[in-house]
Amino acid sequence: MDIAVLGAGSLGSVIGGRLAQSGHAVTLINRNPTYVEAVNRDGLILDEARRRDVIRVPARLTSEGLGPVELVIVLVKSFHTEESIRAARGLLGPQTTVMSLQNGLGQEDILARVIGAEHVVAGKTYVGGVMTASGVVSAGTTDKETIIGELSGTVTTRVCAIANAFETAGLACSTTDNIRGAMWDKLLVNVATGALAGITRLNYGNLYDIPELAQTAIEAVAEAMDVAALLGVRLKTTDPRQAWEKAAEGLAFTFKASILQSLENGSRTEIDFINGAVARAGRELGFPTPVNDTLVACIKGLERALDPKLEGQAA
Template sequence: MKIAFLGAGALGCAIGSALTEGGHETWLVDRSAAHVEAMSRHGLQVNDERGTRQVKVRATMNPAEVGPVDLVIVLVKSFHTDQAMRGALALVGPETVVLSLQNGLGHEDVLSEIVGRERVLAGKTYVGGVLRGPGHIQAGVTGKLTIIGELDGRITGRAQEIADAFNAAGLTTTVSDNILGTMWDKLLINVATGAITGITQLTYGQLYDEPVLKATSLAAVEEAMAAARAAGITLSITNAEDAWNMAAEGLPPAFKTSMLQSLEKSSITEIDFINGAVVRWGERLNVPTPVNSTLVACIKGIERAMTDRQKQGAAA
């Protein structure tokens, strides 16, 4: 297959390098000039359980250089989805499928408005990665599940073809007839800890040692579960405490959520596609979401203060 990753951060590079080594024409499209130049000149340095190696990848900042592909895998930050896809329409040909593997909920709607809902697949992946520097990642692929599916729940040949390509490249992948339920399940886990740690700046060890914060987490998850039920979504997580426990599974006390990491790097968070998605669905279906609304407001306030400091620093 000819595959393009829209967004070649740690996760895009981890999956993209595996597919490259699996024999697919894989392109890593990213807006970081330093990252793209390093990959183009030296290849992508991958550190994983197999050791360290250089993978000769195709990298570019210009989607037009790639041309139409069979599959676009979207892994940009949530708030860049619309702009990134509109700027990468050169990747889309008559038979192109667009697959979002992003965290949160709502990307499939954004992408559908741009390329048409009939092209869009959704998925969740538990593949891990850390960007160590331009052209250098730490990857965790082995045994990490990826789940993809059609938005209407059909099991199609195109979804199976993608799963087959992933599996052949060592990326454990299944096709789901309930991908929206899978996405909501993952959302519940993100709702359980992300915003709370972003606001409090606590690691997992600290978070899980505070009963009052656990109570807030459970209340936020219960709101999300109520919104999902009202939307007719079939969840595999049926107890808020399960989402709380699953969020910390296999992670060390020093672990920091991606939301906290974003704020520590003075970056905007993906709150609109996590707790914000719960709020939007609640408004649509008349399900009260006061806890999630409060968490969103607090993160937005932190982002505003951060942005103002950056502006003051630039003006000084």
């Protein structure tokens, strides 16, 4: 399969790297020139379970000059979704499938509006990755499933083909006729840990060692589950603690949530698409979400502190 990974950061590198390693024609697209230079020079390096793989896969700053591919995997930061897919239109042909594996909710709606819903499938992944140096990623794929499906709820040949490509690459993958439920189940995992990790600046090992943080996480997830129920979403998650526990399964003590990684890199987070999505839906439903509201507010404050141009200015 001819695949382009749009936004090949830590997670995109893990997924794109494993797909390339299994024989698929993968191109990694990352706007960081240091990353692109390192991957093209030294190969993509994936460290996992005391094993190091050096994978030869082309990396590019943009998709300019590339023709249509069979599959575009979108992993840019959620707030860059629209501009990124518009800039990558050269990758799209009549038969191209575009699949978001981004954190949070709402990206599929953006993609469908820009390129047409017929090109878009949805996916959620529990695979993890942390970039330890340019082109070097600590990967977490063991027992980490990816779930994909059509927005219409049907199971089609194209989602089956994508799932098969992932499976043959050693990435556990399944299809579903309830992708909306799968998206919310994954959202619950991100709701549990992302904001709290960002606020406390703790890796997973330390985050999970504080009972008060566990209780806050569980309360945030419970709010999200209530909102999902009001929306008629069918969840597999039956207890808020399940999301808290699932978030850390199979990950190293030193693993860091994506929101924390963004803050440490001095960049904007995806909070609006995670806890913010819960708070936004709650407001639309007239259902209070005070825990998620507070977590969003704290992350917004940290983002402001990272931008000296905004400090001291009125909102």
